[in-house]
Amino acid sequence: xxxxxxxxxxxxxxxxxxxxxxxxxxxxxxxxxxxxxxxxxxxxxxxxxxxxxxxxxxxxxxxxxxxxxxxxxxxxxxxxxxxxxxxxxxxxxxxxxxxxxxxxxxxxxxxxxxxxxxxxxxxxxxxxxxxxxxxxxxxxxxxxxxxxxxxxxxxxxxxxxxxxxxxxxxxxxxxxxxxxxxxxxxxxxxxxxxxxxxxxxxxxxxxxxxxxxxxxxxxxxxxxxxxxxxxxxxxxxxxxxxxxxxxxxxxxxxxxxxxxxxxxxxxxxxxxxxxxxxxxxxxxxxxxxxxxxxxxxxxxxxxxxxxxxxxxxxxxxxxxxxxxxxxxxxx
Amino acid sequence: xxxxxxxxxxxxxxxxxxxxxxxxxxxxxxxxxxxxxxxxxxxxxxxxxxxxxxxxxxxxxxxxxxxxxxxxxxxxxxxxxxxxxxxxxxxxxxxxxxxxxxxxxxxxxxxxxxxxxxxxxxxxxxxxxxxxxxxxxxxxxxxxxxxxxxxxxxxxxxxxxxxxxxxxxxxxxxxxxxxxxxxxxxxxxxxxxxxxxxxxxxxxxxxxxxxxxxxxxxxxxxxxxxxxxxxxxxxxxxxxxxxxxxxxxxxxxxxxxxxxxxxxxxxxxxxxxxxxxxxxxxxxxxxxx
Numbered sequence: 001x002x003x004x005x006x007x008x009x010x011x012x013x014x015x016x017x018x019x020x021x022x023x024x025x026x027x028x029x030x031x032x033x034x035x036x037x038x039x040x041x042x043x044x045x046x047x048x049x050x051x052x053x054x055x056x057x058x059x060x061x062x063x064x065x066x067x068x069x070x071x072x073x074x075x076x077x078x079x080x081x082x083x084x085x086x087x088x089x090x091x092x093x094x095x096x097x098x099x100x101x102x103x104x105x106x107x108x109x110x111x112x113x114x115x116x117x118x119x120x121x122x123x124x125x126x127x128x129x130x131x132x133x134x135x136x137x138x139x140x141x142x143x144x145x146x147x148x149x150x151x152x153x154x155x156x157x158x159x160x161x162x163x164x165x166x167x168x169x170x171x172x173x174x175x176x177x178x179x180x181x182x183x184x185x186x187x188x189x190x191x192x193x194x195x196x197x198x199x200x201x202x203x204x205x206x207x208x209x210x211x212x213x214x215x216x217x218x219x220x221x222x223x224x225x226x227x228x229x230x231x232x233x234x235x236x237x238x239x240x241x242x243x244x245x246x247x248x249x250x251x252x253x254x255x256x257x258x259x260x261x262x263x264x265x266x267x268x269x270x271x272x273x274x275x276x277x278x279x280x281x282x283x284x285x286x287x288x289x290x291x292x293x294x295x296x297x298x299x300x301x302x303x304x305x306x307x308x309x310x311x312x313x314x315x316x317x318x319x320x321x322x323x324x325x326x327x328x329x330x331x
Numbered sequence: 332x333x334x335x336x337x338x339x340x341x342x343x344x345x346x347x348x349x350x351x352x353x354x355x356x357x358x359x360x361x362x363x364x365x366x367x368x369x370x371x372x373x374x375x376x377x378x379x380x381x382x383x384x385x386x387x388x389x390x391x392x393x394x395x396x397x398x399x400x401x402x403x404x405x406x407x408x409x410x411x412x413x414x415x416x417x418x419x420x421x422x423x424x425x426x427x428x429x430x431x432x433x434x435x436x437x438x439x440x441x442x443x444x445x446x447x448x449x450x451x452x453x454x455x456x457x458x459x460x461x462x463x464x465x466x467x468x469x470x471x472x473x474x475x476x477x478x479x480x481x482x483x484x485x486x487x488x489x490x491x492x493x494x495x496x497x498x499x500x501x502x503x504x505x506x507x508x509x510x511x512x513x514x515x516x517x518x519x520x521x522x523x524x525x526x527x528x529x530x531x532x533x534x535x536x537x538x539x540x541x542x543x544x545x546x547x548x549x550x551x552x553x554x555x556x557x558x559x560x561x562x563x564x565x566x567x568x569x570x571x572x573x574x575x576x577x578x579x580x581x582x583x584x585x586x587x588x589x590x591x592x593x594x595x596x597x598x599x600x601x602x603x604x605x606x607x608x609x610x611x612x613x614x615x616x617x618x619x620x
Contacts, residue, residue, distance in 0.1 A: 065514055092520035105511035109533040118529075119519040169515065 002040040005209050006177055011035045011061055011071035012233075013054075029281045031057040033233035033289075034071070036308075041176065044203070044210040046224030046241075048217065048256065052281060054233040055213045056100075059179040062211060063095050064088055075177060093123045096170040098199075100182040102162035106154035112165055113150035116140065119172040139168040143198060160191035164198065171202060179211045184219060196223055217260040221245060226314075229253045232281060232289040235308060239315030249317040251294050288320070296321050358609040361602035368599055372418040379412035384567050392585040402587035404578055410588050413569040414595060420570035424485055424563075425551040425599070431489035433543050436496025441535070443497070444504030445527055455501065461494040466549070467556055474562040484563045488550050499542055503535035510534075537614035544607030548600035555596060571596050 012035070016028030032054040039045045047055045060066040062073055064080060072081045080091055099105035106115055117136045120127055127135070137147035143164040154162055163183065170178055180199065184192040196219060203210065214220050220227060220241075227244040229237040229252065237250040248254045255272040274293045279285055285292050291301035300320055308316040371378060380400070387407035395402045401410040443454040461469065470484075470491045477483050507513060508531065516526045555572025557563035559579075564570035566577065571592040578588035 060514075063518060065517060089520040089522070092518060097515070097518045099511045099515065101511055105515050107510075107512040107516075107530050107534065110529075118516070118521065122520045166515070169519065173519075 002042060004038050005041040005043075005076065006039040006062065006211075007074040008038075008062060009036045009072050009074075011058065011073065012069050013057055013061055013066060014069045027282065030233055030284060031281065032061060032068075033284075035230075035233075035235055036071075037228060037235065037238060039177070039209050039211060042203070042207045042209055044212055044223060044225045045228055046210075046212040046214055046220040046226070047228045047230060048214055048220055049230035050215065050256075050278065052232075052278065053230040055230050056181050058230070059097070059181050059211055059213050062177075063092075063097055063179055065097070089122075093119070093173040094175050095177045095179070096173070096175040097179040097181060098163075098166055098170045098183045100186055102159045102166060102186060103154075105166050106162055108153065108155060111151050111153060112140070112157075115154070115165060116150075116168045116172060119169065123173055135172070136168075139172055140165075142171070142202070143168045144194075158191075159187050160195060163187060163191075163195055167195075167198065167202070171206065171208075174206060176208050177211070178208055179213070181213045182215065183212075185214070185216065192219070199223070217257065229256065232278065232284055234289055235318065236290065237315075237317040237319075238308070239312070239317075243312060243315040247312075247315075249311050249315070249322040250290075250319045251296050252290050253317075288318075355609065357605050361605035361609075364598060364602040365606065368418060368422060368595075368602075371415055372422045375415050375419055379409075379415040381409040381412045383408060383412040383416040383569050385409075392581065395587065401591050402585055404574075404585055404588050405581040410574075410585075410591055413574055413588070414571070414591050417564075417569035417571045417574055417592065418595070420481060420564045420568065421551050421554060421572070421596075421599075424481075424488060424554040424570075425547045425603075428485050428488035428550045428554075429492060429543050429546040431486075432492035432546070433496050433539055435489070436493040437500040437532075437535075437539055439493070440497040440500025440502075441504050441527055441531060444501040445508060445523070445531060451501075454497070458494045458497050458501075462498065466491045466495075467553060470553060470557060471560065471562065474557060481564050481568070484554060484557055487557075488553050491553070492546055492550070495546070496539065496542060499538050500535060503538050504531055507531050507534045537611060540614060541607045541611040544603050544610060547603045551596060551600060555592075 011032060013032040014028045014030045035058060049055050057066060061068045068081060072079055075095055080088065083091060113133060113136050116139055117132045120132050120135060136150060140147045145161065145164050184195050187195060212223060224241050226239065227241050228235055231252050237244065237253045248257055255274050258270060258272040276293050279292055287303045288301040288306050291297040306318045306320045308318045310316050311322055385408060390403050390407035391405055393399055393403040399409050404410055439454055443451040470487045473487045473490055474483060513526060513530050516530050554563050554570060555575060558570050558572030559576040564573050566573060574588045574592040582589060
């Protein structure tokens, strides 16, 4: 395994609303609960899970766009969670983010050249205007745009083009780590493939690592090196892409994969339909978070949290009864 | 990398003034009215046919004539000249007070909205307390403590308007701060003051500008009310407000001051309101081509 770039340990975030004047105090929403993992240099770790499982929050915790309530993040050996705000700003050159919403992520009143050139103003203030424009032009061409668009406003572009502008901004300072927060889910299907390929090409050229938040399992299968599955703020399974897709151990992963549409209409697969809804993150069940919907749940699941256990080569699952395919996938 | 991306055709985007005035007669008319009024106020001494302060017992309450186009008031002063000179005080109040209020209110609102927490709570509570008084009442209270006089009234009206601007600025800031482009600015390492100047202020400018034009009108009205109550422009100096006040007791003797000043206030207030609407549309980035 290559050198570790990023290490998260026991990362947690509880959002608490301000204490009310009257009435009971609010326990808050535990969006991310004791999450630990590592990302190697040049690797793509994809995070999947349904809406509200904390995957986007986790991405922002890694960059300290949201302050974690507990745990640490080491990037390139530096513990970024204990840096002061000022020191943190210096680290930001090395860790960037690509947003889901290509419309909201570009200020409507700034020109493309100003948006993409902003990182240089912060980190390379000695550059004069012409030098900065040259750099921006190179970046725009690298993401497949014309450098002539520099003086236009974001509203003049399509979603895919805007996403390219956002990518140019993210790679401007040549970071070694990029959080891609569902970078293609807001785009037309025809454009999604182009953007995914662009992200891959850039990774090959520059060798950065992705923390790739997604809910499209097909995109993840194409893109990721390793996959991490989250449910209600916790990691339920993590492992190499092949292991997760071929031999999922956690019943939630199995259900998630069985719900993905099959491109081949003749191949019949058994859908695992989970009972009920995801519990409210305000009232997370004790023990294993998944026990309220799990077909395998036993008494122990209601009391004891299952630790992430190694079940194969770099493959871990958090289930008391983790076995490969305990539910028959075909009947 | 050779991904074929259709380049956007080069269209020269129309500049701001073009957007503002294109195809709307009412906006053009409002702009012309405001221009004329400002010019009249500046060149009042050259335009006024008579001295606005000269009284004459022989000429009281006259009807319009070739000599006095809008008649005379109960002291025999020329109404037209008083209206022309009165435009100075009214427009100064109308422009200066809201601008002062907008600057201070925006700073307070943005700071409260951006930083949140205890700063926000303190500023917002203070603001709520001030908002719970009608502007006129607030202005009367402050003016009666500080005393009347023209420049005091300018300040008093500005203070009375600060809470409104602060509230709009705070609310707009709260919504802008949620936008991913602000998060993106944090992610590229911009400092908070820079984020506020670069990303927050330009994106809350539209509602502030619109509020500003609306309150130009309110300020002229408020000055008129304060003058009417004897707290604003002190006699014998003229403002549209105190022209109406002086004439009110004599409304049947000579209605011309009230008609003239009333019409002017109406037209100017209307013009600023029309401009406010047009500004809102012109400043909206989504409606620009």
